[in-house]
Amino acid sequence: MTDTRTKPPPPGAYQLTQLRALESEAVHIFREVAATFEHPVLLFSGGKDSVVMLHVARKAFWPAPLPFAVMHIDTGHNFPEVIEFRDRTVEELGVRLVVASVQASIDAGRVAERPGVSRNRLQTTTLLDAIAEHRFDAVFGGARRDEEKARAKERVFSFRDEFGQWDPKNQRPELWSLYNGRHQPGEHIRVFPLSNWTELDIWRYVAGEEIDLPPLYYAHRRQVVRRDNMLMSLCEWIQPAEGEEVLEALVRYRTVGDATCTAAVESAATTADAVIVEVAATRITERGATRADDRFSEAAMEDRKKEGYF
Amino acid sequence: MELLRFATAGSVDDGKSTLIGRLLFDSKAIFEDQMEAVEQASLRRGEVTNLALLVDGLRAEREQGITIDVAYRYFATPARSFVIADTPGHVQYTRNMVTGASTADLALILIDARKGIVEQSRRHAFLASLLRVPHLVVCVNKMDLVGYDQDVFNAIVEEFRAFAIRLEVSDLSFVPVSALVGDNVVHRSAAMPWYEGSSLLHHLETVHIASDRNLIDVRFPVQYVIRPHRAEHHDYRGYAGQVAGGVLKAGDEVVVLPSGWPSTVAAIETFDGPVAEAFAPMSVTVRLADDLDVGRGDLICRPHNRPHVGQDIEAMVCWMADGALKVGGRYAVHHTTRTARAVVKDLIYRLDVNTLHRDESATDLGLNEIGRVRLRTTVPLFYDEYRRNRTMGSFILVDEATHATVAAGMMLDPSHGG
Ligand SMILES: Nc1nc2c(ncn2[C@@H]2O[C@H](COP(=O)(O)OP(=O)(O)OP(=O)(O)O)[C@@H](O)[C@H]2O)c(=O)[nH]1
Ligand SMILES: [Mg+2]
Numbered sequence: 001m002t003d004t005r006t007k008p009p010p011p012g013a014y015q016l017t018q019l020r021a022l023e024s025e026a027v028h029i030f031r032e033v034a035a036t037f038e039h040p041v042l043l044f045s046g047g048k049d050s051v052v053m054l055h056v057a058r059k060a061f062w063p064a065p066l067p068f069a070v071m072h073i074d075t076g077h078n079f080p081e082v083i084e085f086r087d088r089t090v091e092e093l094g095v096r097l098v099v100a101s102v103q104a105s106i107d108a109g110r111v112a113e114r115p116g117v118s119r120n121r122l123q124t125t126t127l128l129d130a131i132a133e134h135r136f137d138a139v140f141g142g143a144r145r146d147e148e149k150a151r152a153k154e155r156v157f158s159f160r161d162e163f164g165q166w167d168p169k170n171q172r173p174e175l176w177s178l179y180n181g182r183h184q185p186g187e188h189i190r191v192f193p194l195s196n197w198t199e200l201d202i203w204r205y206v207a208g209e210e211i212d213l214p215p216l217y218y219a220h221r222r223q224v225v226r227r228d229n230m231l232m233s234l235c236e237w238i239q240p241a242e243g244e245e246v247l248e249a250l251v252r253y254r255t256v257g258d259a260t261c262t263a264a265v266e267s268a269a270t271t272a273d274a275v276i277v278e279v280a281a282t283r284i285t286e287r288g289a290t291r292a293d294d295r296f297s298e299a300a301m302e303d304r305k306k307e308g309y310f
Numbered sequence: 311m312e313l314l315r316f317a318t319a320g321s322v323d324d325g326k327s328t329l330i331g332r333l334l335f336d337s338k339a340i341f342e343d344q345m346e347a348v349e350q351a352s353l354r355r356g357e358v359t360n361l362a363l364l365v366d367g368l369r370a371e372r373e374q375g376i377t378i379d380v381a382y383r384y385f386a387t388p389a390r391s392f393v394i395a396d397t398p399g400h401v402q403y404t405r406n407m408v409t410g411a412s413t414a415d416l417a418l419i420l421i422d423a424r425k426g427i428v429e430q431s432r433r434h435a436f437l438a439s440l441l442r443v444p445h446l447v448v449c450v451n452k453m454d455l456v457g458y459d460q461d462v463f464n465a466i467v468e469e470f471r472a473f474a475i476r477l478e479v480s481d482l483s484f485v486p487v488s489a490l491v492g493d494n495v496v497h498r499s500a501a502m503p504w505y506e507g508s509s510l511l512h513h514l515e516t517v518h519i520a521s522d523r524n525l526i527d528v529r530f531p532v533q534y535v536i537r538p539h540r541a542e543h544h545d546y547r548g549y550a551g552q553v554a555g556g557v558l559k560a561g562d563e564v565v566v567l568p569s570g571w572p573s574t575v576a577a578i579e580t581f582d583g584p585v586a587e588a589f590a591p592m593s594v595t596v597r598l599a600d601d602l603d604v605g606r607g608d609l610i611c612r613p614h615n616r617p618h619v620g621q622d623i624e625a626m627v628c629w630m631a632d633g634a635l636k637v638g639g640r641y642a643v644h645h646t647t648r649t650a651r652a653v654v655k656d657l658i659y660r661l662d663v664n665t666l667h668r669d670e671s672a673t674d675l676g677l678n679e680i681g682r683v684r685l686r687t688t689v690p691l692f693y694d695e696y697r698r699n700r701t702m703g704s705f706i707l708v709d710e711a712t713h714a715t716v717a718a719g720m721m722l723d724p725s726h727g728g
Contacts, residue, residue, distance in 0.1 A: 014589040018311065024593040028591075028593050031533045031550050034534055035534045035606050058581065062536075063536070063538050064537065064539070148367075149365075150368060153368055168368050173706075175718045176701065176704050177701070178645075196393065198384050284341050288343030298351055
């Protein structure tokens with residue numbers, strides 16, 4: 001006996017849109033981790049990728065609540081509206097938030113802060129200490145392969161040794177959608193559900209799903225200084241240096257990270273649809289336009305990642 | 311918009327990364343700051359702008375001038391969007407090539423016009439056919455170094471065709487290119503008037519990609535059980551997973567393997583609401599009309615269209631570890647959402663990738679070697695032949711001591727015999 005439905009459907013039928021296919025892949029990854037790890041955690045900064053990641057995670061487990069906590073690595077140099085957004089989001093979703101503080105790592109003598117240098121790199125120690133303390137064995141990150149050339153090389157399930165290190169020369173083969181998350185106690189796996197999304201995919205998804213983002217992703221007026229050809233927002237930690245002119249500019253953020261090393265771009269886009277138009281036409285990558293920290297060396301991201309960075 | 315996933319392949323230094331760099335550059339898919347960074351990195355090396363650096367992003371890759379691991383790049387033209395996997399040619403990194411090719415619809419096999427077809431070109435072409443990448447495009451590269459000579463191109467085409475006849479390749483085409491100069495990559499080249507075909511990009515934009523998804527055999531491997539434990543969903547029990555084949559519909563009669571218990575699909579749910587039907591690669595949650603004991607690793611299918619169920623598995627494997635595969639070796643096997651242990655019962659033959667000769671006297675498979683094996687698993691697997699369904703017919707073997715992924719397996723139909 002054979003199935004009654006043996007005729008192939010007409011061509012073009014049963015196609016998912018690209019965004020639905022990406023969403024479905026991410027949902028599959030979330031469920032795979034939830035089914036096979038003991039203590040996963042999702043890195044949540046309030047940045048657009050982590051917001052999209054959290055949104056997809058909710059979908060993966062609905063109607064059950066998220067089966068893991070979220071963690072913010074807090075550099076202490078925050079945009080207040082992002083922290084407000086973070087707290088409101090976890091409250092609304094009823095998820096548990098773990099905050100690991102770079103300031104606490106500095107106070108405890110785990111890392112030393114150098115004047116004039118952003119706390120970006122220091123986050124690695126705070127992150128790895130928190131992973132060890134809470135015994136997290138799978139850590140979801142919102143990194144995308146289109147962001148940066150070292151990230152373009154990373155697996156979806158990325159093995160980290162007991163020192164949290166990434167060894168890009170010796171990654172596990174990763175075939176089809178069969179992931180190998182096996183590890184010894186003390187080692188862990190970084191998991192990147194949005195690996196195959198581009199910046200444009202993120203924005204199209206934000207628009208389509210009507211996902212709420214911190215307001216600084218949309219055009220607003222702000223006092224900035226032009227530094228190293230980037231627009232840095234004035235705040236507690238960024239004050240105009242001698243000879244720097246304070247400008248009032250209409251800007252938005254393409255990425256949101258540590259306030260001392262994330263720049264704004266000039267923009268009049270006040271909606272996700274307007275941002276999509278801008279992103280589709282841009283000639284500069286999001287990190288190139290906004291991250292002061294990645295400009296000083298050819299392999300800055302790779303070197304940080306090898307140490308255990310996001 | 312239609313999506314084409316393609317992977318590069320071929321021997322070391324044949325120009326894969328340069329070709330991808332050229333393709334991205336000439337189709338204006340490179341951002342200004344990326345280009346500036348590549349120009350500066352090239353300058354520091356005392357080179358003219360090296361487009362391969364657009365994909366060779368690791369420090370070690372740049373130092374050694376080779377690709378070590380797959381780079382994924384995304385770009386779109388008005389006609390199509392593309393996911394590119396630029397893979398390494400070096401034999402040592404064959405497993406990374408396999409990683410990139412496992413999800414590809416099309417493979418670009420590069421051949422250096424001066425060197426012609428070498429062992430690694432054959433190995434990669436064979437791996438692409440084994441992985442059932444349906445389209446192969448052979449790019450005869452570095453035509454600038456052979457004076458754009460038509461005879462050189464024709465000789466390689468002829469030799470490759472003779473080899474490919476013995477592979478299962480459904481669609482084979484050839485393009486003479488120079489990745490360095492850009493001939494026939496995005497634009498047709500004036501240097502090769504004798505070539506009447508289209509540029510590589512035009513070919514990629516127009517090649518008919520017949521979907522290799524199986525829409526006939528309903529296969530739903532249960533991945534995760536959703537039990538909310540909340541007052542408003544007190545008795546909720548949903549089976550979450552990604553459809554691996556066929557079109558599953560609400561109301562369908564189904565059976566759950568391994569128990570064989572029948573039931574009916576009460577609903578197919580998603581966060582965005584119920585759907586009437588689900589097909590690959592949708593991730594959904596299936597609810598059954600009956601209260602059955604179902605968990606991760608079980609499979610939902612139709613009563614009269616079941617996969618093979620067995621503990622004796624025959625498969626082609628690509629070995630990816632330094633220590634050899636030996637008869638008697640024990641590994642963990644990951645297949646769909648099911649995990650088991652397996653012992654290698656028999657190495658039926660090892661394949662010589664140059665001649666495709668089957669060596670039945672072989673006793674082991676070394677790094678990057680390909681062979682046909684028989685495994686015995688601790689529990690039955692529910693599977694289809696790889697050629698019928700990539701998801702249902704693929705597995706990996708994992709070393710239980712080191713946790714390394716040591717083999718990729720493509721399952722064969724048990725009825726075909728040894
Ligand atoms: N003259 C000439 N040189 C080329 C051409 N394509 C690539 N090359 C050169 O060949 C060398 C190797 O190029 P790659 O692109 O790194 O080769 P690959 O195939 O990616 O190498 P692996 O990834 O390490 O296997 C470089 O020096 C390139 O500049 C071409 O069309 N003509
Ligand atoms: Mg290369």
